[in-house]
Amino acid sequence: MTNILNLPGVIVENKKQTGETLILAVISENKTAFCPRYGQASHRIHQNQGIMVRDLPISNQEVILRVNRRRFKCENCQKPFSETLNFVETKKHSSRRYAESITKxxxxxxxxxVAKNNKLTEDLVGSMVKYVA
Structure with missing residues (x-):
């Protein structure tokens, strides 16, 4: 499934089929994250936070990524920070490539x-267009 998903740096741990939706549990293959304040690499996990992210469909099935966005603790400043995921922005619930597809x-x-055809709200589609632009 990792190869089919085709997201660099992401490993599919598990999959679940519910109706027409495929839910993929994914993790980042990076073992460390960089503190946004000091730029220092940290391997010290502070907590795990699960988020759901809509991605491109596979074989006409809606795909939802259940992402474990880890929070690390900086060795220098002792403050927690969330890892950066290259396929989804912070506080977004759709992947970059999905937002680009909707914009096209x-x-x-x-x-x-587009909202009607993709079972989305007009506000969400507008938000994706603004994000991609």
Missing amino acids: QVIHSDISN
């Missing part, structure tokens, strides 16, 4: 139809 659809259609 809007170029050839309109926000209302």
Whole structure:
């Protein structure tokens, strides 16, 4: 499944099928993260935080990534920070490539139809377009 997902630096640990939705539990293959304040690498995990991220469909199935976004603790400043994931922005619930796909659809259609065809709200589609732009 890791090869099919095709997200660099991401490993699929588990999968679950529910109706027309494929839920993939994924982790980052990086063992460390860099403190945004000091730039120092840390391997000291402070806590785990699960987030759900919508990704590109596979074989006409909706794909949801259950991501373990780890929080690390900096050895220098002793403050916790979240790891940076290269495929999803902080506080976003869709992957970059999914947002880009939705934006391409809007170029050839309109926000209302794209939202309807993808079972999304117009506000969410507008947010993705702004993010990609």
